[in-house]
Amino acid sequence: MTVSRVLNKRPDVAPQTRERVERMIAQSGFVPARAANARREGRHGLIDLVVPALDTGYSLEIARGVEAALEPTGYRLVLSCTYSSSRDPAKQERTWLARLSQGKTDGAILVLYADQSRRLEALRRRHIPFVIVDPVGDLGPDVPSVGATNWAGARAATEYLLSLGHRRVGFIGGPPSLLCAEERLSGYRSALEAAGTRVTPELVRPGNFMDDVGYKQTLALMELAEPPTAIFAGSDSQALGAYGALRQLGKCVPDDVSVVGFDDTLVAPLVTPALTTVRQPLAEMGRFAVRNLLRVIEGRPLSSMRVQLATTLIIRGSCAPPGQGS
């Protein structure tokens, strides 16, 4: 019964006896359940990636980068989606975070949709390392995150439209809770103000990054007494929605209305006219998120908690000076 007392951590066992019994059990291949799990994790670790949905080029590109970076490490990639038309994204996110923090994971890369600061507490309490891509809200200084230079990208795109002669530039934005959406709006405003052009509230349309928002907001913008001559969409998906709305109105891109997107997803060069857009290095952001997550897991310091990778304006065929149409 000495063994029973050791196993149940009873105090009435001599230290040497306890040690001998524990060593014997360890050598036999029997291990406490917790240690068995830890050992497995070392051998075939799991990294979770959570994205809103796989049907946007944005999530897909990030997933590609994460997959490519994890491949040589031996970690396996666990993929979850939180957004679909048939699901409540906030509920999905809660379900997922609960599952993650109860389950087995070595760390997580999170592209979240709804405000999540409280939910991240659940991960912190369970000591699950994580990195955020495109943060939502103010997460505080201790949360590692990776994003793109949204402000600079939006400013460059707006400056380009201004340089073509546009003065009424519509802006279709993302959810105001997303830092990247706020930064893009701010870059747009900044370019207009620097050029001495008034920021017109009726031309600024927040929403989400999906194509139906691009479609609806373009219809609304074109119904204004003085419609814009150019539309800067906060995502390529929105820009394709804008293409659809303009086609329906019999307007030609770029002769009647110029369109700029944001992301440079796989479809941008394939559509007609090919989409001028702000390139986010999404796959690179995914790779960087993996790199920083592995550092956190290994307990190594990060050179910077918040990293922004550079955006680039990619000029294709969807912009022209205003007043080119018949």
Add this chain to the structure above:
Amino acid sequence: MTVSRVLNKRPDVAPQTRERVERMIAQSGFVPARAANARREGRHGLIDLVVPALDTGYSLEIARGVEAALEPTGYRLVLSCTYSSSRDPAKQERTWLARLSQGKTDGAILVLYADQSRRLEALRRRHIPFVIVDPVGDLGPDVPSVGATNWAGARAATEYLLSLGHRRVGFIGGPPSLLCAEERLSGYRSALEAAGTRVTPELVRPGNFMDDVGYKQTLALMELAEPPTAIFAGSDSQALGAYGALRQLGKCVPDDVSVVGFDDTLVAPLVTPALTTVRQPLAEMGRFAVRNLLRVIEGRPLSSMRVQLATTLIIRGSCAPPGQGS
């Protein structure tokens, strides 16, 4: 030392004593490593999905279907890719299968690229249930698989081109080792033969399903003394490669050359002209693969080991009668 003898499965222990010690250890929370793993698997099971790459619409759509079907089950989705320009796909597949069969998984859905019949033996030996999407080679009657009616889809597409008046129809195919590629070629031949049209070997071009193959084979087809007036590509990616090659040659789709794809991925309706293509229900195939895999895991019988879901010809703007161009 009785405990030591029990743990090491030595024969010199009385049965009752062995039983008492084993029960005591079990009650204490100590468990053999193997049992600890099994218990975890029940709580937060893992299903592996292996696809060639995430940069084809084909894999993406299947992944969407698998993710959607797994979401309500509580299983987590582990994603792996075997194909990228910088990796040897056959080596990648071996690495992945080795990792999978050593690691922790409840079952796998495999979209494989290279011939894999011997590698599946490794999964079988370890009693890992699996379902194949779009089988490679002859896997035998005991391998559950999900595909589409490739033969019927290819026949319908070729019949459509014949009905427009085309008599020289180029065919760009996939790897001959893939059952779906073989079925599509056979459907193409069958339609031509049924219409009394000769199958011309120079018009049949096998390759793989990537866009660069579509591009190169289209250039080769257009260099023939008597080039085709229509091209039936084995995938949407190939069809987009064909678009690029024809644009480069100054040929207009569909006025000079008609193009039909296969898959109906997300980009098909977005390109100009919108691509006429054979729709494979890829997401539905992914969902079906999950359904059958869960049945295999639960030990329930499958109504059919090999399932083919219906394809549909989606007519858009990339086909016209021959001789419309200037």
